Amino acid sequence: MKPIRHRDLLVAFLGAGIVAHLVVSLTYGTLPSFPAPAGVTLGVLGLAEAVAGWILKGRVERRSGSKPVEPLVAARAVLVAQASAVGGALVGGLWAGLLAYVLPRASTVTAAASDTTAAVVGLLCALVLVGGALWLERCCRTPDDPDEQRRDGGSGGGAATR
Template identity: 60%
Template structure:
């Protein structure tokens, strides 16, 4: 399995942002106001994944006082990280698409001003989820084998 590439996530976010921006342009007048903390859940998930990744990394590296990680647990963590990074990229695209529409209109339309703040909160939290997921995925990598390093060979990943 290969590591998630940030450029792939960026492409997903850009395509989503363009599609959502078009949809918002067509239907902004009929949408309800965006809740200020509507995207905050994504940030909480990102923090949880980052903290979980740090704890899992210690276990994978077999630091003193930690229990070894079962392979299935690590595989599930990688699956969660990959899914979360993709979901975070999609939601970052959604919030960026909304922000791209409402930010220029914030001075003219009262609702656009509050929706801009909500979109910024959502975008930041979605990017936090992507960062937490990428960190979790990074933490699930196995450490290099010291035997291979002594012989001058890099371990296969």
């Protein structure tokens, strides 16, 4: 299994941001206001994935007192991490597109001022999700992957599932 490319996440983020900005600019007057805590769920998921990564890292490295990770568990964790990273990039792009539209209007339009807060919270929480997902994916790499040793010059840290 190959690690997710950061370039793919950036393309998803930018694409979703452009689409969101276009849709919001065409329909902003008809949209309901966005609640400020709307994106908090993504941040909570990101923190949960970071904690899961920290726990799995100890098990993958076979630290004393921890039981080894079954390969299927590591593969599922990597799949969840990759899906979360893409989902977080897409939703982050949506929040960024909204933010790009409402931020310049926040001083003159009352609704845009409150939507700016929601967009900032949503964008930050989406970035937390992407960060937690990338950390979880990285924690599932085994220290003895020969492909990773070639890329890193022998330092180890390959994917837990190949």
